[in-house]
Amino acid sequence: MGRVTERRRVIRIRDGAISTRPDTLVAEEPLEIRLNGKPLAITMRTPGDDFALAAGFLVSEGVLGRADELANIVYCAGATEEGSNTYNVVDVTLAPGVPVPDITLERNVYTTSSCGLCGKASLDAVRTTARWPLADGLGDGAAAGGSAVRIEPETLSVLPDRLRAAQRVFDRTGGLHAAGLFTPEGELLDLREDVGRHNAVDKLVGRALQQGLLPLSGSVLMVSGRASFELAQKAVMAGIPVLAAVSAPSSLAVDLAAETGLTLVGFLRGTSMNVYAGEQRLALRTAVGGT
Secondary structure (H helix, E strand, C coil): CCCCEEEEEEEEEECCEEEEEEEEEECCEEEEEEECCEEEEEEEECCCCHHHHHHHHHHHCCCCCCHHHEEEEEECCCCCCCCCCCCCEEEEEECCCCCCCCCCCCCCCCCCCCCCCCHHHHHHHHHHHCCCCCCCCCCHHHHCCCCCCCECHHHHHHHHHHHHHCCHHHHHHCCCEEEEEECCCCCEEEEEEECCHHHHHHHHHHHHHHCCCCCCCCCEEEECCCECHHHHHHHHHCCCCEEEECCCECHHHHHHHHHHCCEEEEEEECCEEEEEECHHHECCCCCCCCC
């Protein structure tokens, strides 16, 4: 528990000079998530914030949406044949009355790009399961509970540097993804790091669930890598209206953003960025034209 980094011996070669030295690596271990005692999923993650990771994963699956729907999360003792606790297995107990999804080997999991579902089925799964619609924040949409977030492109342009500056473990390992929640004014609300970008987002969302902050309708999600369908889905399921990434989005992520009203920004590097969907939330000072 809490094994964020590990030390390994490496051979270092610099300009022909050879030396040995210890190197700090990011830890990567499996985490098995059980739901009411039954195995649900296994993810490779950086240890730490495991309870938040499990809770955030269940938000993405549409199982949880409020703190009072979660009864308890514990590490499973006796996870090995010797009966020891590896801190790599957590059991999530739902509150009484919260529906338990059908857990089978054929379960329709749509959280990974390898799930085998077609694009339309994946989009439909998110759209029909999301608890909080992402309205455009204009007129009746905002009154109906949609997001009224507006963000300046200049504010977006500083988020990657602010995200990077807050990454403590990355400085020691160079091997972690980060996900940060920001206000529309660019203030950092929370940041999580993990070897998996999806895990970093789940940790953010899970912490918000535990604190009773969902939906995150007044926030901006910034991620250190690309914007996959999975990350766009997690933003939508948490009610986050804006997702920005330093790298490219996938085609299915763009489709999902367009269908749900998510503002999706990619290739955010300095003052340059591409807006793929939801441009109504950006304070653009000139007309947008072209094809």
